[in-house]
Amino acid sequence: MNPPVCKLTQGTIALVVSIPHGGELLPDAFAAQMQDVARVRADTDWHLGRLYAFATTLGASVVAANYSRYVIDVNRPANGESLYPGQNTTALCPRDTFLGEPLYSDPEAPSSAEIADRIRDYWNPYHSTLAAEIARLRQVHGHVLLWEAHSIASVLPRLFAGRLPDLNIGTNSGASCAPALREAVIAAASASPFSWVADDRFRGGHITRHYGQPQRGGARGAARNGTDHLHG
Ligand SMILES: [Zn+2]
Numbered sequence: 001m002n003p004p005v006c007k008l009t010q011g012t013i014a015l016v017v018s019i020p021h022g023g024e025l026l027p028d029a030f031a032a033q034m035q036d037v038a039r040v041r042a043d044t045d046w047h048l049g050r051l052y053a054f055a056t057t058l059g060a061s062v063v064a065a066n067y068s069r070y071v072i073d074v075n076r077p078a079n080g081e082s083l084y085p086g087q088n089t090t091a092l093c094p095r096d097t098f099l100g101e102p103l104y105s106d107p108e109a110p111s112s113a114e115i116a117d118r119i120r121d122y123w124n125p126y127h128s129t130l131a132a133e134i135a136r137l138r139q140v141h142g143h144v145l146l147w148e149a150h151s152i153a154s155v156l157p158r159l160f161a162g163r164l165p166d167l168n169i170g171t172n173s174g175a176s177c178a179p180a181l182r183e184a185v186i187a188a189a190s191a192s193p194f195s196w197v198a199d200d201r202f203r204g205g206h207i208t209r210h211y212g213q214p215q216r217g218g219a220r221g222a223a224r225n226g227t228d229h230l231h232g
Helices: 036-040 053-058 112-141 179-190 206-211 215-219
Strands: 006-009 015-019 061-065 144-148 167-169 196-198 227-231
Touching: 006 112, 015 053, 015 112, 061 112, 112 144, 112 206, 144 206, 167 179, 179 196
Parallel strands: 015 061, 015 144, 144 227, 167 196
Antiparallel strands: 006 061
């Protein structure tokens, strides 16, 4: 039997950490279509298991993808829309690496039918797991903070100019969490020894933009009943 699409560790506090790009599994059926470079899985968000090991100790829930983003990127909209129109960015089912090396032997692969299968088999289960865990914790606490955890190489000329700051905070330009929460994260980053930027090159991907709805609470009559969401 294949390993599940993601690993869910259920916590008790109103915090969910989502790790969509830390998976390294690449099933043989996909690897067989791909060039050797794919097997390196260079574009994995490395070291997040170590970096966020404290999360479960805190009592947070963690949802972590088991499969490589080369299978499908669960942090892209399933309709394939670009997160950053007009800029180089990576696709729902990437056809090349961050460096621009082709992943597939056939430049037309994967077909739209194959992409639809991957949405059904990988994308949907990740989101149903994440949505169910958010719903469970909202029942308990009335609100949930969703923290979207990423890492990326600091220099990738095809995707951005220069060198990224150490910490790249994304809140969909302030839309995905309460202003006070954004300010609190910025204050913590400012007090740290690390360089940081907020809502610059990376403003949060599909998960941040889709689930981060602090205003939903207002519509339901509770000030903070929405899902705040940060991309860290
Ligand atoms: Zn990532």
